[in-house]
Amino acid sequence: MSESTSTTSLEETMDLSEVNPEILEEIFLRFPKKDLVKCSQVCHLWKNIINTRSFWVAKEDYEGETYLRSLIDTRKPILGNDFALLSIKRPYERELLVHENPDGKTPVTKNADPRWYFNDGGNGWRYQEPPSFIQSHFHRDFKPIFDGCHETSYGTCSKYFDLSIKDLGLTPEVMDNFRPPIVFSEWVTNRSDCGCLYRSSIQLFNENRHRIAWERQELSFDQWQYQLWQKVEVVMQSYPPGARSIRILSSGRDLQFWNGHYGPKMAGCQLMIKMEETPPPTQPFELGGLQDAPME
Template sequence: MGQSWGRTPHESGSGKTQGRSKAVYGVDNEYSVETFPPIEVPDEILYEVLKWVPAEDIVKSCVYVCKQWRDVINIQMFWKEKCIHELGYTNEIFHFLVDEDFKKLYFKRPYQNNLIKNPDAREGFSHWKIHDNGGDKWRVDTAAGCNPIEDYTGNKLAKRTLCWVTSYAECSKSQTIDLLEKGCSEHVLDDVRPEIHVSEWYAARPDCGIKYRITVQLLRNKEAKIAVKEWTFEDTKPAGSDWFKAEHTFSNYEPGVRFIRYYHEGKDIKFWSGWYGAKMTLSSVILDLKHTSSKASSEGSSKAS
């Protein structure tokens, strides 16, 4: 049976108890002198209730209530269901997740989630390594002069998105993602090898053209000079107010990928003082198990037929 809990029993008619209640709560508590029987809650019911509690409250408060609550919360299936209900994980996705720590999976969220930190300049240059700071250097901008980016992304949440803007000489920076630190398992990286979607939005200004370049590398180790796979895209745009999306999907790459290096650079084409170079924002790297699972299912069906 489940753990018992309830209000602390009081002796009926205890003036001392009523006085203490008034001192604590500021009013007389008519129930403070009543005795309540302990309540026993089966684990199954407690499980169903707790799985709807916000995860932050679970790990900061609920787990410390009593041993029963802690034991229920530490069940792997409890966190698996949180992944299903809140992260949209399907049974097809779980087919690839062998011996996963589902609590770690829930909080780390390494799949179906953007792994780039500070993807839209809201935190300035935090989490990015600046390589070149040419001209008047990098700058965080409000994308003034460009069309609203939400008109291109279809996402109203992109409204008032900030961006980085480059100057008249080359400005470049990068971010390296440690996939194991992010919560990915070696099994998924080496055996499943989910498709990896990378993308970014970039734009010029209405009064000056730009040069833009992005390179994304899949690496075996952080200092690797030779990538398992690499994608580079570069573009020169005339003056204008439109946003453009650079995007690529890595698939069928070799096992052993542990890091992803995301690099971009830009400048203007008129060598004007100030910040007339390429604007960039909404950088993204997503390991896509949903698409991988769908692809695996269709291939399995084809072989069966």
């Protein structure tokens, strides 16, 4: 067989333009997800097969996954119609952080999502395992729910990370029209012999990196207050249009300027996007630059 004949046969073998759509779908189910996104750009027929909810539900069934079905089972309106993006990124109703980093250089970074940036104050951050407590000053409801925690010092110790909505699997249309709630939570406690202060915030920025909205919570502990893990939750919702990136920030320091690690202890942080629509904002928010964003 000549080279030209072989090439012609190969081209004829690879021509899928006349294949029955049902057969094409069976073929596509066996492709990696990211390759399917490229396939949808080949022609209208392929796009019409791939860019449907039913196809991506079938794809997840084929892969033994249940994410899209779990969203459908909530009986809530699904925010967004890019089901490829939803299946690949899985932005809603799940924990978006991890709690370990094998590539971390210190115990602080090894026991945290690799996207966190840590800024030291005083004696800096410390990862303590088990957490350091005054044994005679536990609240009656105290439970040792964490084997280790991040501890802060007498100068403000802060940590933050930035995420684009694209990285999360959210589109500008979803952010501008539905404003799904962004929820950050963290468990916090004290060492009872020293007063301390904890703060956390969610900040939204537009494409020019101007801050367009932010929400903050804080929790203070008096000296000799009984030790008890408390969950602090920040919810960002009903925000203005234009949000294109998110900054999560938490910080802590002791209030008595003691050498060592007597500031708030933090553990079990979580980030979640709720698949819910919230109302538009009722008041305008003054634009602020990234340099104006509070760091504690």
